[in-house]
Amino acid sequence: MSIDITISEVGPRDGLQSIERIMPTAAKCAWISAQFAAGTPEIEVGSFVPPKLLPQMADAAEVVAHARTLEGLTVATLVPNLRGLERAVAAGAHKVSIPFSMSETHSLRNVRKNHAEMLAEIGRCVAFLDTVPDAERPRFEVGLSTAFGCTIEGPVPESRVIAMAERVTALGADEVGLSDTTGYGNPVQLRRLAEGIWSACGRHMLNGVHLHNTRGQGLANALMAVELGFTTLDSSLGGLGGCPWAPGASGNIVTEDLVWMLEAMGLRTGIDLERLLAVRAILQEALPGEPLYGFVADAGIPKGVGPVG
Numbered sequence: 263m264s265i266d267i268t269i270s271e272v273g274p275r276d277g278l279q280s281i282e283r284i285m286p287t288a289a290k291c292a293w294i295s296a297q298f299a300a301g302t303p304e305i306e307v308g309s310f311v312p313p314k315l316l317p318q319m320a321d322a323a324e325v326v327a328h329a330r331t332l333e334g335l336t337v338a339t340l341v342p343n344l345r346g347l348e349r350a351v352a353a354g355a356h357k358v359s360i361p362f363s364m365s366e367t368h369s370l371r372n373v374r375k376n377h378a379e380m381l382a383e384i385g386r387c388v389a390f391l392d393t394v395p396d397a398e399r400p401r402f403e404v405g406l407s408t409a410f411g412c413t414i415e416g417p418v419p420e421s422r423v424i425a426m427a428e429r430v431t432a433l434g435a436d437e438v439g440l441s442d443t444t445g446y447g448n449p450v451q452l453r454r455l456a457e458g459i460w461s462a463c464g465r466h467m468l469n470g471v472h473l474h475n476t477r478g479q480g481l482a483n484a485l486m487a488v489e490l491g492f493t494t495l496d497s498s499l500g501g502l503g504g505c506p507w508a509p510g511a512s513g514n515i516v517t518e519d520l521v522w523m524l525e526a527m528g529l530r531t532g533i534d535l536e537r538l539l540a541v542r543a544i545l546q547e548a549l550p551g552e553p554l555y556g557f558v559a560d561a562g563i564p565k566g567v568g569p570v571g
């Protein structure tokens with residue numbers, strides 16, 4: 263079935279990484295299987311960070327191996343550096359994303375690398391991928407994180423984001439992504455950033471956006487992204503992970519609500535909303551007490567309206 267918008271489910275990575283309690287590997291695999299069965303075309307299943315820094319992701323290779331058995335699923339992962347990329351390739355990921363924080367302060371605090379050092383690391387990643395046989399080479403995306411603003415630095419100049427996208431393009435990344443890591447973004451800012459990157463790097467270099475709903479702007483930004491022509495939107499089931507500094511706010515935009523909006527607009531996601539809502543039970547059982555968000559889950563699917571499934 264052909265789809266108009268690819269929803270990339272990032273809950274097993276972005277949602278879980280901010281939760282202390284470790285979700286058992288079997289439950290992660292059950293979640294991924296169920297969400298694939300509901301029609302999700304792409305899932306970011308884990309992160310290849312050092313296990314001692316993030317025990318939640320220690321089983322990333324096992325989870326990728328399981329996800330690879332689901333025929334037709336694009337298996338995405340996140341890596342912080344070349345070492346993580348090597349592990350992701352060995353595990354068999356189809357798509358790898360490395361976050362590159364547009365706030366240098368955030369970058370130093372997060373991965374202890376300034377911008378020059380991150381660009382050098384990205385260059386090493388591209389050089390490594392050149393040695394990987396085509397059949398095993400994942401698509402390599404650089405996620406421009408904190409592109410809309412940073413909790414430490416505050417506003418991030420748009421000219422810097424566009425310049426960094428150009429540098430990354432010149433280094434040979436397959437694509438860049440725009441990430442509103444902190445939930446600072448607004449739709450007009452998204453349009454300016456997208457148009458700036460498209461004119462500097464080429465339209466093909468930016469197709470995906472990673473939105474958070476920290477300040478309730480997630481779906482407004484998602485609508486702008488769709489109208490601009492973005493084809494991949496990240497979201498997480500139940501907005502898992504929440505936001506540590508905004509109680510009651512979901513983390514990523516909520517997959518169920520995003521599917522509802524897109525399908526109600528007549529855009530095909532390939533996802534069966536009823537089956538998707540049922541997947542929440544797996545999270546509730548494996549992570550009891552962990553808040554799950556979502557207006558559609560709370561209000562229900564209106565009778566006789568909407569999703570074509």
Ligand code: ZN
Nearest residue numbers: 276443472474
């Ligand atoms: Zn995120």
